[in-house]
Amino acid sequence: MVDLSGRTSVSIAICTYERNHDLAVLLRAIQVCADRVRDRAAIGVSVVDDTADGQARSVVETFANQFELGLQYNISGRQNISLARNMAIESAIGMAEWTVMTDDDCEPPPEWIGALLDAQARTGADCVTGRMIRRAPPGAPRWLETEPFFDLGVADPEDGTMMDAAATFNSMIRSQWLRDRPEMRFDPAYGKIGGEDMVFYRAAHAAGLRIRFAADAFVYENESAERATFGYQMYVHYWHGNSTYLCGVERGIPRWRMAVHGIASMVRAIRRPILRMASGRSPQLRYCLARMLHAAGQLVGPLGIRVEHR
Numbered sequence: 001m002v003d004l005s006g007r008t009s010v011s012i013a014i015c016t017y018e019r020n021h022d023l024a025v026l027l028r029a030i031q032v033c034a035d036r037v038r039d040r041a042a043i044g045v046s047v048v049d050d051t052a053d054g055q056a057r058s059v060v061e062t063f064a065n066q067f068e069l070g071l072q073y074n075i076s077g078r079q080n081i082s083l084a085r086n087m088a089i090e091s092a093i094g095m096a097e098w099t100v101m102t103d104d105d106c107e108p109p110p111e112w113i114g115a116l117l118d119a120q121a122r123t124g125a126d127c128v129t130g131r132m133i134r135r136a137p138p139g140a141p142r143w144l145e146t147e148p149f150f151d152l153g154v155a156d157p158e159d160g161t162m163m164d165a166a167a168t169f170n171s172m173i174r175s176q177w178l179r180d181r182p183e184m185r186f187d188p189a190y191g192k193i194g195g196e197d198m199v200f201y202r203a204a205h206a207a208g209l210r211i212r213f214a215a216d217a218f219v220y221e222n223e224s225a226e227r228a229t230f231g232y233q234m235y236v237h238y239w240h241g242n243s244t245y246l247c248g249v250e251r252g253i254p255r256w257r258m259a260v261h262g263i264a265s266m267v268r269a270i271r272r273p274i275l276r277m278a279s280g281r282s283p284q285l286r287y288c289l290a291r292m293l294h295a296a297g298q299l300v301g302p303l304g305i306r307v308e309h310r
Contacts, residue, residue, distance in 0.1 A: 002042055002068055009042045009069060009096035010113060010172070013088035015081060016104040017050040020059045022222065023104045027063045033113040034067060041117060044069025046091035050084045052077035069095055080191030081309075085168065085200075089185075093175040100172045106132070106219040108170075116172040119214030122160065126210045127173040127201075129166035130217035131156050140228040147287040149233050150223075152240055159215035164205045168197040170219045177209060194309030195243035199250050230286065235310075237290040241265070241297025242307040255302050262298030269295055 002009075012030055016023045027045070034043035045067050049056040052075070060073045072091045076084040085101075092099040100116065102108065112130075119128040134150035144150070157163070166173075178184065184204055190196035205211055226232065241262070248258045269291035273283035297307060 004042055007039070007041050008098065008117070009044070010037075010098045010100055010117075011044045011046055011069065011092035011096035011175070012100045012102065013046045013048075013085070013092040014102060014104055015048050015050060015076075015084040015088050016056050017079070017084075018055060019104045020056055023047070023056055024059050024062075025107055025222070026102070026104055027059070027066075029107050029109075029112075031063070031066055032110045033108055036110050037114045037117065038068070041113065042068040042096070043113070044092075044095045045071045046088050046095065047071065047073050048076050048084045048088040048091070049073065050076045050079055050081070080188055081194075082186035082188045082191030082196045084191075085186045085196065089178060093178045095175075097175055098172050099175045099178065101168045101170075102219060103169045103221070105224070106169055106221050108219040112217055112219060115217035116214055119159070119212060119217060120172065123212040124210075125212040126177050127166055127171060127204075128212050128214040128217065129163060129171040130214045130219070132167065132169050132219055132221050134221045134223055136223055137225045137228050139225070140223070141230075143286055144228055144233070147284045149287060149290065152237065155213075156215075157213045159213060161213040163211040163213055165198055165201040166211050167201075169221065170217065171201075173204075173209070181207065190246075192308050193243065193246065193306045194239065195247045195250075198243075198247045202247075202251055233286075233290055234293050238293040238297040239307045239309055241294035242301055242305065243297075243309070244294075245298045245301030246306065249301070259299065259302050262295050262301070265298060266292060266295035 047060050054075045060071060064071055074087055074091060076087050089099055116128055132154055136144050184207060186196045186200045190199055245258050249255055269288055273285055273288045277283050
């Protein structure tokens with residue numbers, strides 16, 4: 001039994017799939033974070049491996065005795081991120097007072113956990129969430145960073161802002177809140193197409209979860225070489241647009257209104273390079289095409305098309 005001696009407890013819930021190197025980077029970073037807050041918090045980790053044959057086991061075993069509250073390893077193996085997330089939080093909420101969620105391709109700075117705890121203490125919120133900063137891999141094309149591709153799906157409001165959603169790549173939620181609501185879990189219907197995090201957190205907010213933004217609590221996302229390509233960036237914008245439509249409908253927004261949003265997005269995407277050139281700036285035609293595909297993803301939603309995430 002761990003003697004908390006007035007400290008709080010935090011468990012980190014992680015889902016992983018065929019990213020052993022990235023998972024090792026993340027676990028080492030969490031070790032550093034845990035050391036920074038050891039006088040105020042005991043840290044544990046819950047890892048769920050979504051490969052059927054447990055490919056991450058060897059990585060997890062090297063960290064088995066590195067966290068004060070332990071490291072739990074489970075295999076989901078169904079290639080459904082919602083089911084994996086549910087397994088991870090079921091393990092995590094039994095381990096600690098607070099459950100933190102992040103992704104296996106993320107790398108937090110040393111101050112991360114402390115910043116989440118500080119934000120919760122300032123606001124009294126049931127949940128705090130922070131931003132993600134994407135980092136391009138070595139040798140990535142210059143346009144990937146000079147054009148705003150890495151801004152996709154990333155919000156940066158003022159510290160303490162009340163939110164109606166949070167992000168599974170960087171959030172901390174009161175474990176008791178989840179224990180008291182066993183029906184509040186990630187929807188398996190979104191486990192292959194994505195958007196499960198927005199659906200989950202918006203439903204939680206509607207059920208009374210108080211969410212605040214923590215400006216100082218950020219994580220890096222280390223983009224892989226496979227994602228640093230023109231083709232992938234076009235695909236991910238198309239997928240994100242489709243996910244935006246599906247999540248909007250899930251929230252009760254009429255389909256016709258979501259379609260109107262898609263049309264407006266397409267108009268803005270087409271106008272953007274024209275307006276930029278008129279002001280003497282680069283048209284950023286690659287990003288223009290990406291935004292057009294994002295709008296197209298929204299517009300195919302009413303046709304019943306559901307784009308799978310990869």
